[in-house]
Amino acid sequence: MFIDTHAHLFYPNFNGEVDQVVKRAIESDVKVIIVPATDLISSQQAIELTEKYENIYAAVGVHPHDSKEWNDNIINKLEELAKNKKVVAIGEIGLDYYYDFSPRDIQLKAFEEQIQLALKLKLPIIVHNRQANDDIMNIIRKYKDTGLRAQFHCFAGSLKDAKELIEMHHLISFTGNITFNKAESLRHIVSNISIESMLLETDSPFMTPVPHRGNRNEPAYIKLIAEKIAEVQNLTVEDVARATTYNVYKLFGIGSKPPVSFTYKIGNSLYINVTNRCNADCIFCDRKGDAVINGYNLKMKKSEEPEAEVYIKEIGDPKKYKEIVFCGYGEPTIRWEVVKKIAKYVKDNGGITRLNTDGHGNVINKRDITPELEGLIDVVSISLNSVDPEQYAKLMRVDPSLHAEMIDFAKKAKKYSRVVMTIVGMNEVDSEAAKKFVTDVLGVEFREREYFS
Structure with a gap:
């Protein structure tokens, strides 16, 4: 059984089809889906999805693209939303210097204040990083001994960065991009870190894995990503599913610890x-x-x-x-x-x-x-x-x-x-x-x- 830790099912291109998308996910052995928000509106939408579907959990937060209007009122509203029992993280948060849709100083302020909210609420964070690696790493290093736990989604750093983050007790995840023909550098990172430090994610509706590339992504495709990780790590798909499912329990508290194995x-x-x-x-x-x-x-x-x-x-x-x-x-x-x-x-x-x-x-x-x-x-x-x-x-x-x-x-x-x-x-x-x-x-x-x- 798989867990998709990152699927934006509130996006407009899922409108009217969420029932079918969830049904296909279940038929593809996806037992849990985590829906990370990108702003206050989608935070509420993600929570509404958790109320409709037993197997969906939410993360609330403001994405760097949407942080341009950041103010104290937003952080207060996020704190209220985060008290919902099916909210398991603060996210998707971070920095994006590729598009620069929001001023960088505002992105940095929003990122740090949401990290502090996560620490206050004892929740992990889900981190977005696009061409902002130096600032991301420097900020995360500041919180090394605070108990902060994070998922670095759609990992965009180097192997050295990955190992440093893992030493700080964070987890790494890769999307369908590891199945792309020109993703040798990503697969090299996958081959050199332990499955005990990884999560599975689709990043739906984006990053669709081969052979569906060019179409809308959805949680049912998570097995294709698990298969690629298994291939690179010389594991079985069952190994990848079992290990990453436990990692979800360890980071997000979803599920339970398995019985002792001799x-x-x-x-x-x-x-x-x-x-x-x-x-x-x-x-x-x-x-x-x-x-x-x-x-x-x-x-x-x-x-x-x-x-x-x-x-x-x-x-x-x-x-x-x-x-x-x-x-x-x-x-x-x-x-x-x-x-x-x-x-x-x-x-x-x-x-x-x-x-x-x-x-x-x-x-x-x-x-x-x-x-x-x-x-x-x-x-x-x-x-x-x-x-x-x-x-x-x-x-x-x-x-x-x-x-x-x-x-x-x-x-x-x-x-x-x-x-x-x-x-x-x-x-x-x-x-x-x-x-x-x-x-x-x-x-x-x-x-x-x-x-x-």
Whole structure:
């Protein structure tokens, strides 16, 4: 099931057809539509749509095109409208220096005052940005530690901007423009950020995806955008739908958190949620937060951790999957005996295994466990995170001495399994230095994994 987070169903070219448009959306597995307004009149119209259709929610706000008449009375009226129970955001707001329909100083004033309204009401914002990237980024940086949450709709910045926004806990969305032939740069951004940081949107009636380009856009076409994201990210459409649906819950509060998953499928791999416990406390890990990945809830207490037989039953035939991955939000080697029992079953039945670890397994188990990898674990993926022990300690909130333990684990593990060292793609981490260290010094493989908030 999909959620279209951006469809202007109040536009005149939907007049008399909204019933049919909503019906087609439902038939196309679109379970929720968010209608962002562009001025006071459309804010009221969006709310009226929520009253008529159970699956429609609204955002209220003044678009930069319509901010030329901005005054205190407008912000007061928006605040009243935003109190409606089906208003989930302030938007569409932002800056547009392409058309300049409103003076830039007025656009800036309206944008900031609507951000402040969103903070007051504890609502997220939906941001429009067209050729105003520097000002948008500078303004958003000002609110970094305020709790502001935003959707950057029809994303118009660079990959670096996207990663910075994600580090500030904002979400990114792309329209049908990612399906256009000349959208390689947009697809490059899509391929380099995590699905955990994305939302789906059509921007109806605009930005119609291929093969309907040239016609009016509508929410029923959201699957075409999801398919393109899935293709670029090597995921299934179901992965994209599930992850982005949870992201809507996380940002807009629509829906609910899913039940705990002991195993979870992403692409053609099956992941084993071994434990939520960890000896580290990484700053980029949501283990103590929601602990949701790709729409799967991995949050479980020690008392809820299953025995090996539960996982084995859920795995079934391991040959159905590309690989069986011991992962989750905790450190799998904390339950090393359970991991080994599951891995033996997988290998005995023709499957491929991978262990995602922080490389502290020898310390945790108080012995060298690397010889036990042989014949059980095909690939060991180890979180290097930084070549600098002090930065490593800061990122993972561990003693710096564990950096050497992790390196030692990698050196020993490569005798028994294929080893891949990884870092999280954060601006402060020197990925080139990490890659050089991994390939030239350790002689193993290197991978940079996406950061998501």
